[in-house]
Amino acid sequence: MMRWLVLCATVVTLAGACGDSGRSAPSAASTVSATAVEPEQATFVLEFDNGKLVGGFRREEVGLGDPVRVLIIGELTERIHLHGYDVFVEPTSSDVFLEFDALIPGRFEIELEESSELLVQLTVS
Amino acid sequence: MTLFAHGIGGRTDLPLPSWQVAWAAGFAVASAFIIVNMYWERSRLSETASHRLLISSSGKVSRIGSATLRGTGLVVWGVALVSTWSGSRQPSENLGVGLLLIWLWVGIPIASSLFGDVWLELNPFRTIADAARTVSARAQARVVPSVIADTSWPAVVAISVYLWLELAYHDTTNPRSIAVFLTVYSAVMTMGALRWGMAWLRSADGFTVLFGLLATIAPVYRDESGDVRLRMPLSGLRATTARPGLIPFVVVVLGSTTFDGFTRTEVWTELTSSRSGWSETFANSVGLTLVVIAVGSIYLVTIALMARSTGERVADVSTRFCLTLVPIVLAYSIAHYFSLLILEGQRTLAHFSDPFDRGWDLFGTADWTIHWTIVSPATISWVQAVAIATGHVLAVVAAHDIAVATYDRRLAKTSQYPMLAAMVAYTVIGLFLLLGD
Secondary structure, eight states: OHHHHHHHHHHHHHHHHHSOOOOOOOOTTOOOOOOOOOTTOOSEEEEEETTEETTOSEEEEEOTTOEEEEEEEEOBOSOEEETTTTEEEOOBSSOEEEEEEOOSOEEEEEEETTTTEEEEEEEEO | OOHHHHTTSOEEOOOOOHHHHHHHHHHHHHHHHHHHHHSOSSOOSOSSSOOOEEEOTTSHHHHHHHHHHHHHHHHHHHHHHHHHHHSOSSGGGOHHHHIIIIIIIIIHHHHHHHHOOHHHHHOHHHHHHHHHHHHOGGGSOOOOOHHHHHOOHHHHHHHHHHHHHHHTOTTTTSHHHHHHHHHHHHHHHHHHHHHHTHHHHHHHOHHHHHHHHHHTTSSEEEOTTSOEEEOOTTHHHHTOOOOTTHHHHHHHHHHHHHHHHHHTSHHHHHHHTTOOHHHHHHHHHHHHHHHHHHHHHHHHHHHHHHHHHHTOOHHHHHHHHGGGGHHHHHHHHHHHHHHHHHTHHHHHHHGGGSTTSSSOOTTSOTTOOOOGGGSOHHHHHHHHHHHHHHHHHHHHHHHHHHHHHHSOHHHHHHHHHHHHHHHHHHHHHHHHHHTOO
């Protein structure tokens, strides 16, 4: 009885584990080839008006391993922080890019550092 | 915002794929039915079976092991405390913050459930109090007030303070906030331990109570004479009595981990995205309280239904079965914090080389960067789903064992249906939260 149950449990557990594993992280050794990105081609755009994000909080998704370029336009009055990757953008009134390679899978927040206001929830998968 | 999204690592897990959630939920429900209806009809988790001796208390291994653990616990706690005050202001760079929020809060529960009550040895307050006792005869245990000797209510307060700090307070990850908490907590616990000894810690130290509870499911344990023995996993649950205050304690811990999961959902993120500072703390505090109440309500209703079918008092049924929630507490903890331990936990260990942010490199790990791909997202998802499903199965097994030991066959089965329903509910809620919606 006991052995039968353990066998069943093992089979079912393995079945669950072997199911759709479409998501797998690149091995540490693999690199992403940096394809040339046109200056106009941004992954997404964050527009600021009076220090606030136009459109408010939103969610964005990028693929694991993608080079990401976020275009920031308008007047930026606070430092922007992308958590996890720890990428910062200093306050400026000219257009800038927040750039990084999305090598860490997971969900990350982009926020205005001082006011702790959440701008984007970024999913890397 | 959740603690972890904001400070320590800034990364939260990807949501589980829905097929995996459905599979785990289905597995949980099916296994619960199988266990109750087909499995054992005599209690198997006996607390009185003779157990194999692993390490004798009179031997050298025991003395050296104990001394090592005590020394390590004291030193590491001291270093952590100092580093939160004078180390880096960046939470992800501060050793003390990582040690408390990752290695203590996630690592020790896992270690306890496998290797027994390791915190008992590591506990710096106990070490200090015992040392004082050997030095001064006056530090012998005094008469202990009954709220300390007989209840765990002080620990409910202690753990609630910690959980509020960890989950609700907006400036948690500021190392100075952690410094204040660690200092006050250490002072209170040490003073109580000096005055009343171990009785104080068992009643008031939230960590001693929690890790001690988790240790009851471990296959390794220490008996009264100090010998380390082997036993059937889960059987320790049967051997532990639930003191007044323990049920609220378990409900608070389970509720808080549930709330943590809830804060990672899109629903919550939208609700609080524009909040910061004390406004955020307020929203979190309300949310935390409501979720704890909800989790407690499920338990209460379940117990009430069970008491109705067995004809007992609610209090008796409640005390008898409350420990069966412990595997679920562990499962939720693993599901939500496993990746934190494996990923951001690496960085904490690296910080031992430069605990006070002076530019040292004591162990050569100061430049260590996190190996983010040490586990794949698929592995993390799998661990999360299996942890919740396993916790569920273990809880059902424990509850069923207690039922067959207490009631006759027919009553054992019928009384279990409300308990089954509650556990399925907790499991499905836990899995649903991992969907991230």
